[in-house]
Amino acid sequence: MATREHAGSMDAREYSVSSSRLGDAFSVRAFFHKELPFAVPLQRIDSGVVFGGQRVTAFGMAYMDHHLTDRMQILYYKDDHEFVLRLVPEAANEELLLARGLAPAPDLNGLLRQLNALIAKGRQEAAKPAAQWKFGWTQYDFLAIPDIAFNITAHYTGLEGQRFFAGAGPFRVSEAWQRTAFVLNERGAIVESEATVTTAVDSVAAPGMQPHPKRFVFDKPFVVVLRHNEKRPPYFVLHVQHPELMKPFK
Known part of the structure; x- marks a missing residue:
């Protein structure tokens, strides 16, 4: 659900809002789709990673490539x-934080x-x-990010059945749902979200560390953030905690 903290996170051209009316009932739909391809695809990690006790497919950087590190x-x-990375997609005004x-x-x-x-x-x-x-980045560093792909629809039963007054009379929320889809792999990220609310007339009223090779392996819960730049709120945040959102390694 959007809050004031997320105001201004998207440009008007990046989403659409439409409404329709049938008799005394009306429906409001919001839709958002965004693609963030990487300028240079990242490398596949042949062995994948183990996340939550399950081996899943992964991408990242197994060997040094300056074409990649220039945008990471x-x-x-x-x-x-404990670490934070910034990946810059093809559009330089966008960023993906991990x-x-x-x-x-x-x-x-x-x-x-x-x-x-x-x-x-x-x-x-x-x-x-x-x-x-x-x-x-050095030639000894290693990066592995699980592939993520999901398409989830949720009904907001807490909203359904709620009554409110507007204009001609009392209304009731007959249906409220949202679909969120997200893909993250070596080619980039795609996020899509759709939400619909339908109403009807209510019939009833430490010490310094020494330099060493760094391993950036996302094999524990992590956060994915998509935003235009650091001065604007994110338009997508995902807390990855379970391997169900990933692809099993075969």
């Missing part, structure tokens, strides 16, 4: 268990606050000569 930035690195190691939070806004705090901390650390090795 390490925003924060504490260790191989964060692993965030503490549990009651909602996505709590995760976003942690993410932004780590990015700010990373900026401070990057200015220190002794820590600069954390923010550059």
Whole structure:
């Protein structure tokens, strides 16, 4: 559900809102579709990764490729268990953030606050000569991201049946649902969302680390964020916690 914190996250041309009326009933539909292809496809990870006890397919960077690292930035690195990466797709004004190691939070806004705090901390650390090795890619570093693909429809039964007054008289929400689809692989990301609300007339009223190879393996819960740039709110946030959203390794 949109909040004021997410106002301005999308341009008007990126989504559509339409309404229709049949007799005393009316329906409102919102639709959003966005494709973020990578300028250079990332590499397939032949062995995949194990996430939640299940081996799933993955992509990333198994060997050094400057065409890839030119469009990948390490925003924060504490260790191989806590880090934030920025992937720049073909459209340079867009960005895809990946964060692993965030503490549990009651909602996505709590995760976003942690993410932004780590990015700010990373900026401070990057200015220190002794820590600069954390923010550059080397031939020994490794990146593995699980493939994600899902298309989920949810009915908001808590809204269905709710009554409200508008214009001619009392109305009742007869149907409220949302479909969200997301794909993330070596070629880029695609996100699509559709929501419909239909109403009817109501008949009843630590110490410094030494430089070492870095392993950016997303084999534990992580967060995916899509946004235009760091000065605008994200238009898509996903907290990946279970392998059900991934592709089994065969």
